[in-house]
Amino acid sequence: MINRLAVIGVGLIGGSLARAMRKRGMVQEIVGVGRDERNLQRAVELGVIDSYTFDFSAAVGAADLVVVATTLGATRDVFRRLAGHLSASAIVTDVGSVKASVIDDARATLGPQLTRFVPGHPIAGGEKSGVEAAVANLFERHRVILTPVNETDPAALATIRGIWTRVGATVSDMEASHHDAVLAATSHLPHVLAYALVDCLAGMSDSGAIFDFAAGGFRDFTRIASSNPDMWRDIALANREALSRACSAFIATFSALQRAIDHRDGDALHAHFARAKQARDAYLQGLQKNER
């Protein structure tokens, strides 16, 4: 049982974890910290948090668990403001979509409390953000990746693993750099592609007709381009190197396809398309097997 949970950044992920833990009776009291008072008030009204404060020392001094769920760009500053006020037994975790940068932030700021920090990433969410979208079952049948470092206290790691497991997630451990490369490929690159596609079409002289005649496939394909631009700017910057490598790999494949189109090379096109369909269908079968 967590006596006092402090959620720094009460948005979709922080709010959903608060809801999930409260629903399962895993926590006594939840205090929210953030910058936007209206959002925090709304979180209290919705029963996501019990109270809020702008004072980090008040929020985290008595907390036995601190969840940092801000955008990535704010992480270092948040850690810095936490650092002096954490109780000796407090555990800190985060939910950032990039892990090496968060670990760098933690090393630069948390000092001896680095051992009590467990870097984590629940692979959940979507194009909606904010506490209004927070739901208790967001993590059920979803994956959570933890990326402990050498210094990470095994007991703290076990506690965080237990919390995610209890709210319904499947927890894996991974090296931070491996996590960042995998997520660059499966999440960050697709977001950049979707943003680039919509931005590209919006800039065409004929964009009115283009969006007018776009069908359902386009809606699904571009859903992630409705994601929060602040959040995704921070992710792109924080995972800069792995993401840029994934972009380059993508351009190589895409350019090969464009060359095949230009050269009317139907066999090459078919080979790319068939390989992709096979991989995608296999992925879908795996997904259905896991009931995710």
Next chain:
Amino acid sequence: MINRLAVIGVGLIGGSLARAMRKRGMVQEIVGVGRDERNLQRAVELGVIDSYTFDFSAAVGAADLVVVATTLGATRDVFRRLAGHLSASAIVTDVGSVKASVIDDARATLGPQLTRFVPGHPIAGGEKSGVEAAVANLFERHRVILTPVNETDPAALATIRGIWTRVGATVSDMEASHHDAVLAATSHLPHVLAYALVDCLAGMSDSGAIFDFAAGGFRDFTRIASSNPDMWRDIALANREALSRACSAFIATFSALQRAIDHRDGDALHAHFARAKQARDAYLQGLQKNER
């Protein structure tokens, strides 16, 4: 009332139009033509068509409406085989995703019967194909684009417009080249992007972990990469020039984003992402307004 409808290619689109017309009592008899006898037998069992034949002259000689719903690569050959056998009053239409190439095919093969050919494209479907997926309501609240040429008989055009309207679609007329540019942007380019992404990830050394940790956003984003490779090879080849232009436009935007990532230019990233989100949210509002 159509006395005899001949559907050349009884797949998702041809089969769904047959179902839709039969359901509304718009047709007396439906004959299917195709290459795959098992598929045609299945279409009879499902009640999509009344009978089938491999003999074009038998199928279309007594037909007052011929719907060509094969893949684009087969269109010219199908037209050639129809040409000598059509009755003087028969109307021919097609459902191809590219229109300039189909019009070229018609000009090269249909001779005087070109006037009775109405090029059309229902913007419906999805990653599933085949007669098993055919449903009577596929076209309801979807768009159909007709791209008549100078020679097109206005009465034939009106008949085809009326048929699509009665099965629930919203029909627009457009220049073929405009259609092809719009569809290159909204449909053909996204398919190439999705295929390229999945093919690229499948080729990575770490593809096991990559697909294992891909979340729901990835599933939606790559849904169209499960589309039929034969069909999409034909579309890419038939709309080669417009599609390649769309690919180049995309690469320009995507490369600008990659440069912004490499240069840690958060403001540029945010500007692209915010523009895309705004355009995508506006598109979604338009879609919801039209209840599509």
